[in-house]
Amino acid sequence: MIPRGQTAVSEAAQEIDKLMGLHPKGFDLSLDRITRLLDVLGNPHRKLPPVIHVAGTNGKGSVTAFCRALLEAGGYSAHVHTSPHLVNWHERYRIGVAGGRGQLVDDAVFAEALRRVADANAGQHITVFEILTAVTFILFSEQSADAAIIEVGLGGRFDATNVISDPAVSVIMPISLDHQPYLGDRVELIAAEKAGIMKPGLPVVIGHQEYDAALDVLMSTAERLHCPSAVFGQDFMVHEEYGRLVYQDEFGLADLPLPRLPGRHQYANAAAAIRAVKAAGFTVTETMMEKAMNSVEWPGRLQRLGEGRLLAHAPAGAEIWIDGGHNPGAGEVIAEAMANFEERQSRPLFLIIGMINTKDPVGYFKAFAGLVEKVFCVPIRNSDAMIDPVILSNAAYDAGLVAEPMSTVGDALEAIKAVLDPEGLPPRILVGGSLYLVGDVLSDNGTPPK
Secondary structure (H helix, E strand, O other): OOOOOOOOOOHHHHHHHHHHHHOOOOOOOOOHHHHHHHHHOOOHHHOOOOEEEEEOOOOHHHHHHHHHHHHHHOOOOEEEEOOOOOOOHHHHEEEOOOOOOOEEOOHHHHHHHHHHHHHHHOOOOOOHHHHHHHHHHHHHHHOOOOEEEEEOOOOOOOOHHHHOOOOOEEEEOOOOOOOHHHHOOOHHHHHHHHHHHOOOOOOEEEOOOOOHHHHHHHHHHHHHOOOOEEEEOOOEEEEEEOOEEEEEEOOEEEEEEOOOOOOOHHHHHHHHHHHHHHHOOOOOOHHHHHHHHHHOOOOOOOEEOOOOHHHHHOOOOOEEEEEOOOOHHHHHHHHHHHHHHHHHOOOOEEEEEOOEOOOOHHHHHHOOOOOEEEEEEOOOOOOOOEOOHHHHHHHHHHOOOOEEEOOOHHHHHHHHHHHOOOOOOOOEEEEEOOHHHHHHHHHHHOOOOO
16 A cells, blocks of 8 residues: 555556546546446446445545444444545545454455456546546445445535435535535535435435535425435434533434544534434444444544654644644634643644645634644645645735745644743644645654554
């Protein structure tokens, strides 16, 4: 498995390098090409175990992780597709193992699936994401499991994963502004695209929605399609009480440990996953829920670095957190988490941020007003779309923050040492703004996801 930015030596990485050279990068939202290709491959997407299909602007990956943890806690096996990856392409495909923890796809199996799909496509116009989605269906249809959890790549209605016609349940997580050139510049337009994964008469779970306009679109779509629906705050809910997580739906109430994933926003993500796994037809016991809250993992999302090479550059005693959230909605929940950390233990907060040019940096930075000592803006390796650190620093300034461009994350960590009060508390440092930057950090740190 090959870290981002290093020479490809694995079979699968070499196959993907070939595909990148032949086919366009980015997105070209349509179902025509993927439908044609899957037909040539024998329509593997129709041979999947029960599918939990997940869309949304934020929280998709977290709810996917909670669904996986719940199923595995009950002894079920679950295939899992997520995107993008952080360090290795293999992270997109976790193969379910009976009675145990799913494993990232084997390199030789992955490479062979890539070759099969590329051969079936026969050089016709297609995007790399569509090929990778076809690989998902090949891998998940040919190895048995009790469930398949499949995360949407972009949008919903025309995302390549939306060839799935009969999901066990569709899940729509929080919707906010992101990918506006593709999905629209208002939350109700984006909600309509995400709602495209709902299928007539089949269950849908609607997670916590910050915007009423988005919720209205989702609920009206579910009603129009006669989808049995469960809506956060109405049909299921969650709250913290005496350091415990209390979940309730029409089936009863559960008193659970707080989730292992930090941040209050994860409470609603956990609740959506519990309700989704139930809606998909699985029995969910309180023992399963307890085990899942304690075992769930989702790398690169409010993950604390406790070891690795980068820590040598950090100030003594520093907390270093990484998070790939990159839009205004994500900025709000990450900033709230940082504020909660501050309430528990006061430390000066510094940001090390890199972003790509499809994002709204000012909207992201505004969430941190009043919380941050200084922002250090860094480049993202091997990305033509990165925002120049000088321009990104200006965006942070426009949001009311003090900012400075730096060449690397390591340089930024050294710069934080230089501005610290030697008599003060050790700092809390958040590195993020892009999953690509988080992938670079995990690679440099020597701690890739497993």
